[in-house]
Every structure is written in C-alpha cells, then in structure tokens.
Amino acid sequence: MAFKRKLADSYLPQKEQGFLGQGHIARTLVGRDFKLSDPFIYLMDDNIDKTDYIPVGGPHPHAGFETVSLLVDGKIVEQTESMEKGDFQIMTAGSGIVHTETIDKPTKGRLFQLWLTLPKENRWAEPRLQILNADKVPVSEKDGVGIRLYSGSLAGISSPVLNYVPLIVAEINLGAGKSTTLDLPANFNAFIVVINGNVEIGEEKQLLTAEQVGWLNHSDEDSVSELQLNAGKEDVRLILYAGKPQDEPIVSQGPFIADKADQIQKLYRDFRYGKMNHIAASPKQQIITY
Template structure:
C-alpha cells in the first residue's frame, strides 16, 4: 500500500470553552473522498470544573465511534470504546461539571442509506475486552475489525477497521487493510514511516484504495498511532448540525421529531440494544 496524501490538521479552542482544544482529523468537507468517514475530532480536555458544560443533545443518521485514549476516571475508562448507532434518532448526555482531563478521538461514521433509519443501539467495549496482538516491540489493540488473527467483538453496520498501534523505537509491524475499505493513519505520538512515507505526530496519511499489507515503522522514539479504514457507501448525504440524512427534507423532519420528543434517550434503550463487552472472548 502507499500513502496518497498527507494532512496536518491544526488544533483550535474547542466548543467546551477553557481547557478544551480540538483538531478535525477528518473535517467533512470532502466526503466523496473520505466516505464513509464524515468527521473525526481529536479532543483534548483539561477542564477546570464548576459550571456545567455539554449536556443532552440528539444524533440521527450515522454512528459515533468514541475511542478513549485517556479517560476521566469516572464515566470514561482509558482504553475503552463506545459505538453508538444513532439510526432514526437518539439523545445522549455528555455534561461535565467536575475537573476533567481526557483525550478522545470521536468519529462520525456514515450508515448505508437503507439503514440510516435503523433502531438506535449502543455498544460499549471495555479496555479489558479489546483483543491485543502483542510482541516484544509492538502492540496492536483491535477495537473494530481484525488484525493478526485477532477480531473485535463489535457488531458493525458499516464495515470498520480501527486499530491502535504502539511500536518500540525502530520496530515495525504489518497489518492488512481490507480491499473494500478506504482508510488513513493518524500519528498520535512519535515519528513513523507508513507505507514508505514519513509521518510525524499530528499528521494524517490517507491510503490509496485497494487494500493490502500496510507496513508501519517507528523512528528513534516510541510511536503511537491509529489506523482507520471503512467500507464506503458511494451515496450522497445531507447533513446539518447533529443529523445526517438523504435530503434536506429529511433533515427538517429529524429536527421536528427531536423537538416533539420522539427520539429516545440512550439510557432508556431496551437492554438488548445496550450491549456491554467486558472481557476478551476465549
């Protein structure tokens, strides 16, 4: 595989105010190229606490995939992941009042058109339930999809590979990208050579389509990076605020349904649509 282009997203003040910085790793402006990835934010929080920030809000028409790189020691566990299929509409609450330090990557992932109105569902993958491929100088945490014979327990609507990889200095590892997936690599710490292209911390390397073996190599320091690859749907989307749909008329319908209280809160979903994975399957 080869890298077709490299981006260096800029960090800026986040919407939560003091202590929140964010960078749009995928900014949504070129969806035909990034399909099925609508948005990916790198959110870094060092909030002082006090006045509440965040709060309840809706989503519909896509999935959110939240990878917790550093948790808050309360509701968000370091190394865990949440996959929320918003489908026809869901409300969730992300209100923060206490002093909070967190680092998360939150992805907005397109649903296929025929499933944009699916019943909402949430899957929570505990850190202890993430399959890990481990050698003396490399570790691959398989959050979604498969790598090195390890497969995540998540049930995906849109095919998704999500790997967090750590490499010791000068180490290398190869993972396969499925032929039907569109992907990229984001370097969190260190400098890496990805498919013979040099990437430093904070840079994104988009992969040529077609899949195949992806070679990742560390430089003189330890490297931490993530690999995202997803199955593109090849369908246009309409989006506004927290909603994704087939048309602007559908967007207006979703706003009406939210105002009318027709979207359930995630905490009120039936048990069979609140799925928790707590341990790696044997």
Template sequence: MENQANIRNIVNIKTPPAQPGFLGPDHTARAVVYHEFEHSDPFILLMDDFLDKKDDEPVGGPHPHAGFETVSLLLEGEIGDEKHMMKQGDFQIMTAGSGIVHTETIEGRSRMRLLQMWLNLPKADRWAAPRVQDLAFENAPATEMNGVKTVLYSGAFAGLRSPVKNHVPLVVADIRLQPGAKLSESLPASYNAFLYVIEGNVMVGQQALEINQIGWLSRDSADGTSWLAMVAGADGARVVLYAGEPQHDEIVSHGPFISDHQEEIKQLYSDFRHGKMRHVSTLPEGQRFNY
C-alpha cells in the first residue's frame, strides 16, 4: 500500500536547450544534468546527444576517462567500431576507475541519439579496476501491463531486476506509457531520482512534465520505500527514470577525469600521456561482461 507521506513529487523542472555539439554542424547536445553535483549526487552529468550525420567523414575517436563510470543508453542508431558496436536500445556501464581509454566512433552517414551519464563512484571504489558491462536491448528485463511497458537496465524496479553489477546503487528504466496509462511503483526513499521525458508528456502529482524536460523528484534522506506515480497525457509518453544512492563525497572534476584531489588529476593526465591507461578493447575477459 502506498504511503502518502512517501509519494515522490516533482520539486524542480528544467528544460535544457539544444546546443551545438563538438562533433560538427550535424551534432546537437542537451546538458540534462550539468554543474549541479551538490544537488544531483551521485549523477555528475547527463548529456543527450543527437547526431544526424549527412557526410561520410568519421567523427569521434579515442579518449580517456578515470574516477567515475559512464552510463550509456542508445536511443537511436549505432555507435562504436568494428570491435564493439552498440545498437538501438543497448545499454552500457563502463567503470573507468583507475583509468581507461575508449573509442566512440560514427562512420559514414547516420542518425544517432545517445544518453550518456557520468556516475560518481564511491570513494572506496574511485580507483577500481576498469570494467565494461554491456546489456543488449533484447536481453534487458522488461514488463508490460495496463498500457505501461518498462525496460529495466540497472537495479531493481517494477518487479524486475537487472543483471548489471553496480558500485553505486542505480536504477535506470525506460518507461513507455500509452495515452492515459498510469504507473505506480516503489523506489528506495533515499535515492536521488529524476525523470527525463523523451516523448509526449506525463503528470506527476499535480505537475506536468513535457518532452525534453527533466523533473527532479522529492527525496527522503531516511531508509525506506517511496512511491513514484505518473499518468501519461493524451498522446502517451516515454520517460527515462534515473535513481541512485547519493555518496556524499566532494569531487574534483577536470576534463575527462574525476578525483578526490587536484594532485590526482595531474597524475591522471601524466598516466594518459605515458600510455599507462589501457584501451577498453584490451581488457581481459574478467573485466568484460555481456548480458
């Protein structure tokens, strides 16, 4: 039974603008979560990248990361190279940890839309051994009833449980609602959570959330259960739910690296320049997981 005291409500709405991306004139990017870590912990940033590439020149390339995890959900298209390709609906968590180099390449003409998050690591796991976990869309746990289809990529939600391993407790769910359909599901009360609307609109309590808007949900710092309830508008809706356990640690961010101290950032740049970071494609089997 829902506890009215623990109903999640919308407490903050933002409409991130589409801005020119770094991959050229065919790339637009929305900074869904950006420069607000004191409120968004454990979520460092979330970018919504859309590429409608009309030429045959490859874009992207290899680059390093360390001190956090990338959480990627491909909404449309394909991204990667011949050694590893993500397709529409695929999900990946890459634990950069002590340092890793990966390649995100788009060859030829293509349309691609990618949600990529930087997720903080617990302080004890900041320099964990790198690992990559890939969950294919067709293998992601899913349920459909009463006009609501939920695909779960991480954590436990809607009676589903993802096989993905988490350093930080994390729920990522892609929720599609038919017109007027209602969802009511539980979430840990202490998780920081938000909804990002991909299509249509939803009502959360008395608050409407429209396409391309992010709605931050109320949170209780105590352990226990909270309830998320939403109703789709006349055209239906598609929303992505992100919910994670805050880590309450300050971070230092610079370029592609996250750390606890500025001195560590300098060491990470030195490690990268001296070739001490392995490319993700060279990780041993014990650090690569396919579900």
C-alpha cells in the first residue's frame, strides 16, 4: 500500500516591508531549521507594486546553491531579467555568480524565489541559467484539474529543466468540488502554498486555507506516496514544491551557502576582487532557454 501524505504542519506567514521600498511586501514562506526543510533553504513571496521610476535593487552575488524563481502573477520588468506570469527560472549560482535585479520603472507582480541546496559534489558547479517561459511549460488538463509542471515529473508529464537535486514544482488548479490524487516519491520533503481557495489534504481532509503554507509528512523509504487534494465550494490554486533531502549540513551567510565557514569568507573575497562573473556573461551553453 502506498504511503499516504497528510499535513504535518501549517502556518500563515506574516507580511513584512520588503527591501525594494514602499511598493514591496514580502512574506517568508520557508525559513525554518534546514534539517527540517532540506533541500529547501528559503522561499520568499515578493509582492511588488512599484509606481515610480526610482531604481531599486541592483547587482549582487550568490554562490553554493540554486535560485528557483516562479512569477505567480503579474509582470516584473527589470533591466536585464524581466519575467511574466508563469515564467520559471533556475539559476545555478554554484562556484559564484553576479546577477542584476534592478527595477527602474513601474511594475506589478508576485514572485516566489526559492533557495535550493546543491549536493555537496555539485556545490561549486559552473554557474548556469535555465529559462522556461510560460508558453513552454508542460500542462495537463483533465476533469477539472489543471497542472502546470515547472520542474520534475508529475501526473504523466515531465519538465525539460535540468536538476542537480530532484525537484518537483507544480501549479495545481482544482475546480470547485474537484479532487485529484497525485503520486510523489515518498522520501521527498514537500510543502504546499495556497494562492486562493481552500484545499483539503489527504484522507483526513485536513484544511489548508488561502495564503497558508502546509508541510506534508514524508517517509525515508524509496517508494511511492499518494497526495490527495480536494477542493471545497470554490476554485483552488496552489503551488506544490517537493524535493529530495540531501542530508548534508550547510553554512549560510548573506548571499552565500557553503559547507564550511571558511569557504564563506573566501566567497566574499572573490566577490570583492571581481573574481565572480555576471550570469549574462556565462558561456552560451550555460544559458538554456527551453
């Protein structure tokens, strides 16, 4: 019998003032003890409603992990890295990279940006950018259940993006009163972010409401688990994240992730002395658009 997924924890993240000024409201969706959230380090929910032409943001470095970005709604207009609703990107910071997030004109959008660990053997991989635009995202539509699959394999469809850490990212839309049961690897750590509507999880029909984050139970077994989702009297839209834990400790400081503290200091030195290239200057084979 397949392992049955159910809610193990849920919470409502609080809104905070974001670093991009008055028009930026942020919520920390994931920021718990990494031993519990592995392979997920952080996940920020950035709501941006910029109405002026004053530049905010700017170039900054990353190393030792991957950023996984999904534009949930709207359009983010940046100088070099604009995104529209449904666009998905994975940037492998790896050995160290600089990227620019400068917004200098009115823009409105909601961005989920995840920090995903890298396996120890790939911690310092050559930087890479993968771009999966909204019109290229694999889609499944059946019996009132819609799935947009950004990463991994789910419900008979597969994303083309390449993963160092096995990762499923999917937007799931359930019509009012509709339900679905999805197969997930039982040993993947997984959580759900509800965008709107209320969804019942598992055979116990545990309720997860709009804007809540719900973590699912998981098993150590390398087998298949079942996730049952039921919509109530209104449509449901949610994002599912599931990834394989790496069981390797990390050190986090500022924009860097490493295995040891002294590696963090080296990364700061490399950045200060200009040893990190901009992602836009990466070799052509390291910038992949699907």
